[in-house]
Structures are given as C-alpha cells and as structure tokens.
Amino acid sequence: YLNCRLWLSAAAFALSQLSFPIGATLPLILILLDVYPLRRLSWPLSNARAIFKEKIPFLLISLLSLGTAFSRIIVTHSVGTYPLAACLVMPWHAAAFCLNKTLLPLALRAGYQPPSGIQIGDPLIWVPALAAATGTTLLFLNSRRWPAATAAWAGYLILLLPVSGAIPSGPMAFILEDRYSYLPSLCLSLLAGAAALKLLRRAKPPPIAFVALILILALSASLGALSWRQVQIWHDSNRLWDHSLALGQDDATVHMGKGYALISDGKPDQALPHLERAASLTPERMPPFYAL
Numbered sequence: 001y002l003n004c005r006l007w008l009s010a011a012a013f014a015l016s017q018l019s020f021p022i023g024a025t026l027p028l029i030l031i032l033l034d035v036y037p038l039r040r041l042s043w044p045l046s047n048a049r050a051i052f053k054e055k056i057p058f059l060l061i062s063l064l065s066l067g068t069a070f071s072r073i074i075v076t077h078s079v080g081t082y083p084l085a086a087c088l089v090m091p092w093h094a095a096a097f098c099l100n101k102t103l104l105p106l107a108l109r110a111g112y113q114p115p116s117g118i119q120i121g122d123p124l125i126w127v128p129a130l131a132a133a134t135g136t137t138l139l140f141l142n143s144r145r146w147p148a149a150t151a152a153w154a155g156y157l158i159l160l161l162p163v164s165g166a167i168p169s170g171p172m173a174f175i176l177e178d179r180y181s182y183l184p185s186l187c188l189s190l191l192a193g194a195a196a197l198k199l200l201r202r203a204k205p206p207p208i209a210f211v212a213l214i215l216i217l218a219l220s221a222s223l224g225a226l227s228w229r230q231v232q233i234w235h236d237s238n239r240l241w242d243h244s245l246a247l248g249q250d251d252a253t254v255h256m257g258k259g260y261a262l263i264s265d266g267k268p269d270q271a272l273p274h275l276e277r278a279a280s281l282t283p284e285r286m287p288p289f290y291a292l
Contacts, residue, residue: 010057017065090165096128098181155187237261
C-alpha cells in the first residue's frame with residue numbers, strides 16, 4: 001500500500017514537471033520535512049538510508065527535469081554572460097526582493113529586470129543580499145530555538161532557488177517576477193498561520209483574544225483586497241503591459257509583450273514601435289527581430 005502511494009506521488013510529481021520546473025526542488029523539500037516537523041531525520045542519522053531511499057524516484061525525476069531545462073538554456077542563451085560572483089550574490093538579492101514584495105505588495109509589475117551588466121558593487125544589489133544572507137545565518141544558528149521559522153525560511157529559499165539567478169542563463173537570468181514568489185510563499189503562509197493560531201490560543205483574557213482575531217482578519221482582508229486588485233491588472237495582456245508601462249518599466253520584456261498583444265489584436269502598426277524598442281534594448285536576443 002505504501003509503495004503504491006509512493007509511486008502515485010512520484011507520477012504526480014512527474015506530471016507537474018511538464019508544467020514548470022520550479023517545483024524540481026521537491027526532493028529537498030521532502031528531506032526538509034523529515035527534519036522538521038516530522039523529525040524523522042535527526043542525529044545520529046540511524047534511519048537516514050531508508051529515508052533517502054524513499055526520495056530516489058523524486059530525485060531522478062527532478063534531475064531529468066532540471067537537465068532538460070538546462071539544456072534548453074544552453075541552446076537559447078549564452079551561459080556565462082554574467083560573472084560567477086553575480087550568480088552567487090543574486091540568489092540572496094532575489095530572496096530579499098521577493099520577501100519584500102510579499103510583505104509589501106505595492107507597485108507590482110510584470111517583471112523586474114536589472115540593468116545590463118550586473119554590478120555587484122551596486123548597493124541596491126549587495127545590501128539586500130547581505131541582509132538576506134546575514135538573517136539566514138542568524139536564523140540557522142538559532143534553529144533549535146526557532147525550528148519552525150528556520151524550516152519555513154529554508155523551504156522558501158529552496159523553492160525560490162531555480163528562478164533566483166543561481167544558474168547563469170544569459171540575459172534572462174536575473175529577471176525577477178512576482179509569480180516566482182507564489183510557490184515559495186506557501187512556506188511563509190504556513191508559518192504565519194501557525195503563529196496566528198498560537199497567538200490566539202495564548203491570548204488571555206478573552207477580550208485580548210478577540211482583538212487579536214480582529215487584527216488577523218483585518219490583515220487577511222487587506223491582503224485579499226490587494227490580491228483582487230492585482231488580478232484585475234492581469235485580466236488580459238494589454239492591460240498587464242499597459243500597467244507596466246505606466247509604472248515606467250522600460251525593458252525588452254514589457255515592450256515585447258505589448259508588441260505581441262497588439263499584433264494579436266490586429267494592430268501591427270501600433271506594435272512596431274514597441275518591437276523596435278525591444279530590439280534596441282536587447283540586440284543579442286532574436287525574438288524581437290523575428291517579430292519585426
């Protein structure tokens with residue numbers, strides 16, 4: 001029975017990889033769950049062999065998915081466009097950036113493309129990266145005291161890793177998008193829900209618990225309202241790219257998207273300036289020239 005459930009889970013995981021390989025880090029998440037909250041994997045690792053054996057089907061699927069994705073990167077982009085230092089710093093910058101956009105979902109747009117040629121010395125890059133790395137180190141040093149928070153943050157970093165810029169995939173490597181944080185934010189949502197439940201259970205006398213409940217509901221309602229507003233922006237392609245342009249987002253991704261949207265609407269004359277702008281911003285990429 002257990003073997004049947006294991007292989008059904010592996011099959012579901014394989015099907016999920018046909019959609020988007022961001023979930024390829026599932027084997028690491030499963031091991032993390034074994035550490036906390038299941039506590040199946042702990043020192044002296046007496047049962048580690050059996051636990052890791054369970055992960056073999058998922059690991060093989062993950063390696064196949066990542067290998068396929070990376071082979072496409074090699075074909076479509078010049079790997080190594082950015083220095084190795086950027087690929088080490090940018091994941092930490094991505095962690096800080098996406099966390100900021102999750103906690104303060106303001107001025108959201110389709111993508112956040114850094115200027116051509118990543119400058120590690122730019123304070124807008126290394127300061128958030130240093131803060132994320134320092135905070136992570138301090139959290140892990142206190143993992144015995146805050147195991148839930150440590151596990152949640154570790155899960156967040158693991159799920160964000162494939163789209164964080166750790167892989168040098170050319171000019172598209174360091175473009176961050178709001179949707180990249182959706183799956184990793186599940187870890188933070190679980191932590192927030194557990195913290196809220198613990199707060200309500202400990203809140204005494206009852207009036208304090210009632211006030212805490214009202215504050216939690218107000219926060220949830222505010223985030224729901226912001227989500228609803230964001231959904232309206234993503235109603236259709238033209239509305240999405242118009243919103244990005246209104247925020248002053250002048251990069252190739254936006255102009256390409258707007259150009260394709262206008263072509264789909266049968267307005268090639270209006271699409272021409274956007275496609276020309278995209279081609280001028282990224283002359284090393286072929287899609288804008290194909291569209292022209």
